[in-house]
Amino acid sequence: MSAAKKSVLVIFTGGTISMVCDQQTGALRPAGIENFKEFMPELFHSEINVEFLPFTPLIDSSDVNPPMWAKLAHLIDSNYNDYDGFVITHGTDTMAYTASALSFMLENLTKPVVFTGSQLPVGILRSDAKENLLTAIEIAAEQDEEGNAVVPEVCIFFDSRLYRGNRCTKKNAEWFAAFKSYNYEPLAMAGVHIKYNVHLIHYPELNKPMRLRTKIDTGVAILKIFPGITEEIVRAILNIPNLHAVVLETYGTGNAPSNKWLYDALRQATQSGIIIVNKTQCVSGSVEMGRYETSLNLMNAGVLSGYDITTEALLTKLMYLLGENNDVDKVKELLQISLCGEMTIE
Ligand code: ASP
Secondary structure, X not given: OOOOOOEEEEEEEEOHHHEEEOOOOOOEEEOOOHHHHHHOHHHHHOOOEEEEEEEEEEXXXXXXXXXXXXXXXXXXXXXXXXXXXXXXXXXXXOHHHHHHHHHHHEEOXXXXXXXXXXXXXXXXXXXXXXXXXXXXXXXXHOEOOOOOEOOOOEEXXXXXXXXXXXXXXXXXXXXXXXXXXXXXXXXXXXXXXXXXXXXXXXXXXOOOOOEEOOOOOOOEEEXXXXXXXXXXXXXXXXXXXXXXXXXXXXXXXXXXXXXXXXXXXXXXXXXXXXXXXXXXXXXXXXXXOOOOHHHHHHHHOOOEEOOOOOHHHHHXXXXXXXXXXXXXXXXXXXHOOOOOOOOOOO
């Protein structure tokens, strides 16, 4: 008896992958599903049943915002029982933010949600769109012998590699290898065969349902430390009305200049209930609070460690935790735990 045909829902949001060149301005702009129909007819005759759902409005991903993340999560939820997996085509510019946000919003995910896109539009001969999209669909449909998803995670598939979505950063604006997960090995590599690193995949509790959590608090800012940063700049950010949390981007293993005014300002902020999390400006490696005096000072000012999390994952985790919880201590506790593989705590 042949196995039942798998079904994958492709939600396309716009991005370069589906763009066309505007005749008048010469700039790339989002276009509809017709592009895929014309340039990838194989999508409609594959061994997998592929259905398309356009996101409205179609966007350049520079325009993405938290309500759109929630809308995408609701689309997955309302179609959850009808498909074996999901692919979201999305612009590369903010894909790592959207993938991170959805990894928190789709709690206890039991099916694959694979983000992909391309550096060249699907209609261009040398485009990376076909390979990225076709393999993303195959991964979204992949099941083990018991019929469970092989990768029940929010992931990004790009240039032959499958990454955990909340570990990714867009690293290149030109080459096809646009993404990298600096602190976590790829979940799979696609060559002649797709080789899964099963030991790296995060598995859900199969006896529990997927739960949607889409409340977001946007009272979050990023404060990047740089040589010459002044007290005025730091205080201007920390005094933003309705600020609830700050991603503090520091040097190396989590260090900041030793000026007393800096620690006084940070301590006053944390004492007033603002959550501040230390994230290294390095793309690879982890914060180690207390390794140097300069980060011990931050610890004493009430700043929390972000370990090896990406800025994209930390920002969206803060928005999600603050949206879903009223209790600041509970948020702080959850920030020190990896919820869905977004950081490594040793
Ligand atoms: N600006 C485009 C976007 O993010 C770039 C891309 O798709 O790669 O929508």
